[in-house]
Amino acid sequence: MKKLTWLPLLLCLAFCQPDKYPDAKTKKILVFSKTAGFRHSSIPDGKRAILNMARQNGFIADTTENAVYFTDDSLKKYAAVVFLNTTGDILNDEQQAAFERYIRAGGGYAGVHAASDTEYGWPWYGKLVGAYFIKHPEQQEAVLHVTDRTHISTKHLPAEWKRKDEWYNFKDINPDIHVLITIDEKSYQGGSNGDNHPMAWYHSFDGGRAWYTALGHTEASYTDSNFLKHLEGGILYAMGKK
Secondary structure, eight states, rough: HHHHHHHHHHHHHOOOSSSOOOOOTTOEEEOOOOBOOOOOHHHHHHHHHHHHHHHHHHHHHEEEEEGGSHHHHHHHHHTEEEEEOOOOOOOOOHHHHHHHHHHTTEEEEEEGGGSSSOOOOOOHHHHHHSOOOEOOOOOEEEEESSSSSSSSTTTTSSSSEEEEEOOOEEEEEOOOOEEEEEEEEEGSSSOOTTTEEEEEEEEEETTTTEESSSSSSSSGGOOHHHHHHHHHHHHHHTTTTO
16 A cells, blocks of 8 residues: 555655646756845846746846855856845955856856946956946936837837836946847936937857846836847846847
């Protein structure tokens, strides 16, 4: 009788697929949200949203605010690293060097909003993220122009997208970025980048892939279906999806 009791379990172990992450080769991402400056109240909302999209897309998302993950052995486990509203100086010299090696080995990076308000003293990172934040006006509605609707992170968006967020102005914009979305400075108060004011972009960089969106300050962003698909597409691009 005991053998009969164990038989269904043994058959299941042999043939059943688990509900999540069906094999050890399932891709993983690291969601990093350490802050050494302003801390966004939307960080928990962003983590929940990314964990949910990971479940829906069949990959694993590890979330942390501990920079000890930035070693060669740890980073090589991840298809992409997401800097979710990070701020300030968050990695030491050894951790920075490990992240540079990770990108040069073909790793992926996705930066969300305050990721551009991060590591001002690390020029390599500034080129990776694509620009540095300098200032922003108060939150308000503005009109975004989706200039490339062929990318996985923008193909679902309307050509003109009106929404409320915190609109960053930038300095040290990397000329090699491929801009996906610009903001119309005539549609709101406080823009200082002129007619070509980028809000989201991607580029190949130093052997790896980088994607960034300036959107994602507000809690409401992480329940906005258009923004969530934009973020999901950016993460999938960073993971290597064409």
